[in-house]
Amino acid sequence: MANANSGAAARHAAHIHVISSPRILYVYIYHQRPKGVAVNKPELEFHEPSVGWRKVNGDAERGIWEQILAADPLRGDSTLLQRYDPGADTTAGGVIVHDYWEEVMILSGELTDLTLGKTFTAGMYACRPPGMAHGPYASGRGCRMLVIVRPEPDPTM
Numbered sequence: 001m002a003n004a005n006s007g008a009a010a011r012h013a014a015h016i017h018v019i020s021s022p023r024i025l026y027v028y029i030y031h032q033r034p035k036g037v038a039v040n041k042p043e044l045e046f047h048e049p050s051v052g053w054r055k056v057n058g059d060a061e062r063g064i065w066e067q068i069l070a071a072d073p074l075r076g077d078s079t080l081l082q083r084y085d086p087g088a089d090t091t092a093g094g095v096i097v098h099d100y101w102e103e104v105m106i107l108s109g110e111l112t113d114l115t116l117g118k119t120f121t122a123g124m125y126a127c128r129p130p131g132m133a134h135g136p137y138a139s140g141r142g143c144r145m146l147v148i149v150r151p152e153p154d155p156t157m
Contacts, residue, residue, distance in 0.1 A: 040072040053083065063088035076100065076151040084111065084139040096135040101150040102128045109143030
């Protein structure tokens with residue numbers, strides 16, 4: 001089990017456990033929140049997600065889609081699958097920077113960070129704090145990723 005902490009004063013701890021066989025990859029991600037920070041995601045046992053794939057911020061013309069698995073509408077936490085179709089490219093959007101934590105595990109395929117000139121493949125993981133620049137990306141073969149988004153806790157809540 002890996003413990004992924006990011007930042008000088010890690011506000012959240014994510015414990016990641018990966019089990020794989022030649023045909024199946026299981027990714028378990030356990031989050032530990034600071035005391036007093038509630039999570040309002042729904043309680044869901046194994047099921048087929050009922051929400052379909054949707055365009056990501058207008059990126060469907062570039063072949064990028066997402067499927068929300070669970071979301072906390074009050075705090076903005078969400079867990080989703082993201083899909084890049086073969087040939088998808090985010091070059092037009094430039095380097096990506098956002099104001100939330102983002103964790104990404106590539107489940108299948110490949111994704112190339114055009115700024116770094118590196119290609120990442122299934123089983124690789126990224127943990128990005130708010131403000132970390134990444135991308136733009138391209139995917140020749142396409143890919144599927146598990147993405148977890150966590151805004152910084154609001155100290156007033």
